[in-house]
Amino acid sequence: MAIGFYFYLDSLAVMPVIDPKNPMAHVTGALTYYFAYWGRYLLPAIFISGAVASLLAKAKREKLLNNVRLDSATQRDPFAAISWREFEMLVGQFFREKGYKVSETAQGADGGIDLHLTGSDDKTYLVQCKHWKASKVPVNVVRELYGVMVAEHAAGAFVVTSGQFTDEAQTFANGKNIQLVDGKLLVSSIQGREVLQAKPVISSVASAIQCPVCNSDMVLRTAKRGPNAGNQFYGCVRYPVCRGTKEA
Template identity: 45%
Template sequence: MARKRSSSFEDVVVALSRLPWWASLLIGFVSWLILNPVASSPVVVPAGVQISDMSGVMISQLWHTFAMFGQYLIPLVCVFGAIGSVFGRQRRKKLLNDVKSATQPGKTIDGLSWPQFELLIGEAFRRKGYSITETGGKGADGGIDLILRKDGEKYLVQCKHWRALKVGLPVVREFFGAMAAEGAAGGYVVTSGQFTKEAKAFASGRNIELIDGVALKSWIAQQHTIRTPTVEIKPPPVAPAMTPVTNTEPLCPVCSAAMVRRLAKRGANAGNAFWGCSKYPRCTGTVSG
């Protein structure tokens, strides 16, 4: 099946989306700072210019025209690249989390396509503290797929999504040559399958780490989702409300003893309730009510 050809615009956006989103925006801002003064200044043709000297004027005019359009077009492309970088980051996070919790064969490591496999490996290294540059390699068959940087050192990664074949000595030897050419401090060859004994023997002592399918699955299972720590803000403790103490029974105004409720049996207040001292008849203190 023929591969669909992409436009130059799409190629640039894809390249920018592989950078951190802030890097794309920074490139767009710097390009605007450079091109805007050129676009704002008029093209002046000196008097007495001969036809033989018009080439310089034409170059100046072309540069001015490019600046007029480029001061807006390049930042716009960079904005699209930054958006693609953000969405790509979310896609990689989801991919790794889906593989970690996969219960269906199609979502395990073996069920991924080779582009998804490279995204998965990149996200796993990113969570180990590396900054990642995705180079795209040479497709499904090889090439340097990721460039890692950490503590000022550069490392290379080659991904081999080979389930049926073992990664042999030629692949590891070629990768070691690429490390030397790039001046990398070390490198990783990651496969969903296995390595031959010859490949393991060659990598030993050469600062090349070989990660096979079994080690990769264990590695992915141990990845932790990076979460921003949250601080729980609790409201200050509220002191319990003071319940007012009320006396249901008044005290005797004469001897301060407790009073009891009584009913007047005679006199002008016959039939009305009142409070009488509990020490009656020794105390005859009363309270109406």
């Protein structure tokens, strides 16, 4: 594109001939000349800079992934020395190598969905990355991602962490098309010892039942405490943002 734009704009960078009978044509021609004259250098430079930045980012993603792949002989934590942003880049490259088209978001650290995946079946999958080591990923993270997944009509979702998940988070993900990937599973998958695949599309969402508060879909849940402990009810998938409920 840089080469094409250069030669195209270079062909336009011709000073117009002054025609006393048509001064506006001279003004238009002069503007075209100056735009083409400088644009033939600026636009290719922008395209080349973008290409170089893309190549450098790709090289960095591949290096991060290869560091984990080739570090199987040591017992050290392969994620300890990288930042949260580098962890997202590593996870994105991991899914690229699995055949997904990856779109990275720019919402900042720990801000919502980090990656959008498109599989070979053209279905969309959401990814949230958690570069956590001090604490386990709790159930509310998985629950909120599930709500976003339903709202965006995604086929599935992944929560990928460098650490671990709580038992409550794993229980909530059971039976849903959400894959929890802890640090151990991620390393094993990168090194080829385990195969990571998206879960089949299974949903416990009652799509015919809508939340009386926000009109979102509702999911079947079981009360864990209080006078109704053990009883099932429908709760909004946007919990805890929305606390709408209905009797099962």
